[in-house]
Every structure is written in structure tokens, then in C-alpha cells.
Amino acid sequence: MRGKARVFLTFDVEDPVTPLSDDAVLWLAAMLRERGVPAAFFLTGDKARALVRRKRLDVFEALRTHDIGYHTNHHSTHPTVAEYLEPHDWAGGVAEVVARERSGADLIRELTGRRLCGFATPGTSWGPQIPGALTGLDIPAHLHSFSRTGGGHNPHWYAGTLCFARSEAVGPVEDILPDPLRFAALLEELPGLLERAARSEDGVLHLYVGHPTIFVNREFWDGINYAAGRNPDPEAPIRAPEPRPVAQTRTMLDNLAHLVDVVRACPSAEFVGFGEVVADRRRAPVLHAGWFGRALAEAAAGPGIATTSRVLSPAQLLYAMCREVLGHDVERDGPVPEVHGPVDRPDGTVATGAPARVGRDRLLELAADVCRAGDATGALPVLARATGGVAVPVASLYRSLLDLTADGAAGVRALRSPPESVPLVEAPELPEVGDEISEHFARRVRRWLHRPDLDVDELTRLTRAQTWTLRATAAA
Ligand SMILES: [Zn+2]
Secondary structure, eight states: OOSOEEEEEEEEEOOSSOTHHHHHHHHHHHHHHHTTOOEEEEEOHHHHHHHHHTTOHHHHHHTTTSEEEEOOSSTTSSSOHHHHHTTOOHHHHHHHHHHHHHHHHHHHHHHHTSOOOOEEOOTTOOOTHHHHHGGGGTOOEEEEESOOOTTOOSSEEETTEEEEEGGGSBOOGGGTTTOHHHHHHHHHHHHHHHHHHHHSSSOEEEEEEEOHHHHHBSSOTTTTTSGGGOOOOTTSOOOOOOBOOHHHHHHHHHHHHHHHHHHHHOTTEEEOOHHHHHHHHTSOOOOOTTHHHHHHHHHHHSSSOOOOOSSOOHHHHHHHHHHHHTTOOHHHHOSOOOOBOOOSOOOSOTTTTOOSEEEHHHHHHHHHHHHHHHHHHSBOOSEEEETTTEEEEHHHHHHHHHHHHTSTTOTHHHHHSOOSEEEOOOOOSSOTHHHHHHHHHHHHHTSTTSOTTOOOHHHHHHHHHGGGGOEEOSOO
16 A cells, blocks of 8 residues: 545535525535545635625635635636637637636635635536646646546646546535435445555545535526526526425535545545645656656557656657757756647648658758747647658657657667658557547537537547647656
8 A cells, every 4th residue: 555545525616596505615614624624615706706795705714724726707607618618729718718717716816815726627618728728827726627647647737737537536425415325335435445546556536525505405506597508587587496405404414524534534544635635746757867768668668649657748758859859958958848739720731741751851850840839839730840841740750759769779869869761650649548538528518508509629629639738747
């Protein structure tokens, strides 16, 4: 066993409709505080404004021992995240996220006097520009991300941000708490989950409790008011969700308290704040002598494009290989900057000019083209270009360079002094996990919230392109 499972609890706080859901935040925050257990509460801008309007500043006060996160400005109010990203390319989408989300994030920082620990995806609405924009919003992590790594690492890096995959969380526990049979089953399952998390490489377990509003309501405030891409009629009163019987609220609170006590009593687990996990996982990897050669060997060992390195994403690895080809000493230069996946639309010249081999001069030109794009735009080009109309898909260049390093014990040196003629191999365009992530995105985004004709083709393409940025976190 590597040590204790580090368990963190999170809540999404978003219901501006039900005043009693404000009290649910208080009850939950107090129950956890009495037990010395930190949790993270992700608030929407609209919820914060509703609390101010209802003079419930005591709710912010009750959260002082917990972490505060952000859960979008307007959650399910249309246009939602995926809807406002629909017309945008990569850069336009990143700018749109910052423009639309900044005021809510700033308001919550102002009301709580705290830094935000993360951004939690609202329900089924997401786009890859969310993690891409968080640095610009001064938010250090992304919760409920639709991304994941091939190796199931949680957390991981995607589009330049530390991400926690929704698919890796246990919960929402709120669905289980009112049901005696399901709750008993969870309690039975829990020791195994904790043991597994303690033994896992990443060592964290995300217990996603859910929503304070669901402790007092049997249905969601947005499900009944914002379905199928439509906002409620501004002339009519907004519909209030069906309340939960008080006795059931008490059962849910008691069961959650019991669940927390079971984890506290478990010798192989400990509660940690989400902010602490984030700070721990944002550390840069320690680069020991020979790190670049080892990263190359690790990537070259498997087929396709590996996303499980703790040092470099595939995009960073390709950029670094090209730097080495151009005569830089990557190993000595140290940390490789973040590089995004190829976000430009293919322009029609795709790969038709790609030869089966290139000479050393052309290889240097291709490497220079990749580095120029990386330095100028922070992203890989779709095609690396060289004189004579040579245009090579970056995945092909990635695999061809890796294959050079895998040839015998040459490693890094093979990049610095490539042979006269270098074979270019065909390669899958994306990491294998790209299909899984984009299918997950397409499935979730098409659920009840959005209008049926929401066009997610461009968002899906960008989601896939950013799988070039996947890597595991450094520390475990
Ligand atoms: Zn939500």
C-alpha cells in the first residue's frame, strides 16, 4: 500500500429558485465543520446574486472553513457553455469563456474574500475551451471535466489545466442517500473503494456528494425550467421544484454524516481539502538527469500516441523532439512549455504531398515549422510544412521522430543527428482515448438541457485535438 487514500468531497451550489436550498448549504457546511472535514462548494454567479438578494450572507460565512469553487455564471440559463461556444473556434471560444465567466468568478471572490479552488462543469454543458480558459480566469483546476487519460489517471492535465474527470468520481452520492438499500450497498462497497484508491498510483478519491438543493427538493430547479434549449417565460413565475419531505431531508443528512464518519474511521483513508489536492498536483515534475531520454523511450514503447506520461504531453513531446532536431538541448533547457493540440481547421491540402521519406534538410524545415507554430500560437500546426510542397500530418512526424529514437540505443542523439534520409510513417491522428472522450462529450451534451439541433461538430473536433495535451500529474 502506498499510503492513505486522499478523499475529497465536493458540492455544486446552483439553485437560485428555492430559498430553502440556501439553508441546505448551511446544514451541510456545519455538519462537516463539526467533524473537522473540509469540502469544496462550487457556486454559480446566479446563486451568489440570489444569496445577496435574499440577504443570506450567513451562507458565505458558513463556508469559511471550506474551499470555494466556481460553477459558471448562469449554469443552465441559455445560452449555456456549449451553446455559447457553438459558433467559436479555439481562440474565440477561450475568449468567450473568459468574457462570460469573469464577472461571476470575481463576484464570488469578492463576497467570500477567497481564491477560487476550481471550476466545476455545469451538468451536461462543456467545451474544451473551458479548461483552456481557466488560467485567464485565475482558476487553478477543472472539476467534472469530460476529459480523461488513457491510463485512467485522475487527476490529469488537459488543454493546459489540471482536470478531474467526472467519470472517475464516486457519486453523485445524493441519489443514494435517501434509499436504504442503495445506501447500505454503498457502505458495503466503500472499504473496497478506499483500499483501491489508497493502492492506486494517484491515491485520490473524489466523493461527489452532489447538490444542496437535492437535499430539500426531489427534482432539479433547472430540469423543470430550462429543458430543450428554452428559458422560462419572463412574464410567468419560475416553477419551484417539488419539495422533499422533511423526514427524508433528515435521513439524507444523517446518512451523509454516517458516511463521513465511516471514512474518518477508516485507517486507509483521510479527508483532504480539494484545494490541497490541487496545490499538490499542480507541482511541476522533478526532472532528474536523463529525463528526456526516458520520456522518449516511454512514448516509443507503445503504439500510437501515449497520454500517460507524468512529464510531457504528446504535444509537448513533439515540440521538444523538434527542438532537439534543431540543435537545442531539451534535457538541459528544462521544463517544456505547454503546447496545445492542432486547433486550426485542416485547409484542404491535407497530407497529399506527404512523401514516404524526407531528407535531413526537409526534416529540419518540418521541425522548424512545428516550433514556429508552437512559439507563435502556443499550438501545434495541423500539418508540418517544408519547401517543395511537403506537408506532413503532425501525428506522422511525431511517430517518425519517435521511431528514430527507438532505433537502438541512440535515443536523444538520434534526433540531434538524424540520418540523411528519414522514413515517414503513417500514424493515427490522435491518441486512442480521443474517441472515448469525444463520444462521452457528444452523448452528454445531447441530453435534456440543449436544443436538439445544437451543432457540436466543431466542439467535438476541438475536444479531440486537445487530447494531444493529455498527461498524468507529476506527484502521487
Ligand atoms: Zn450544476
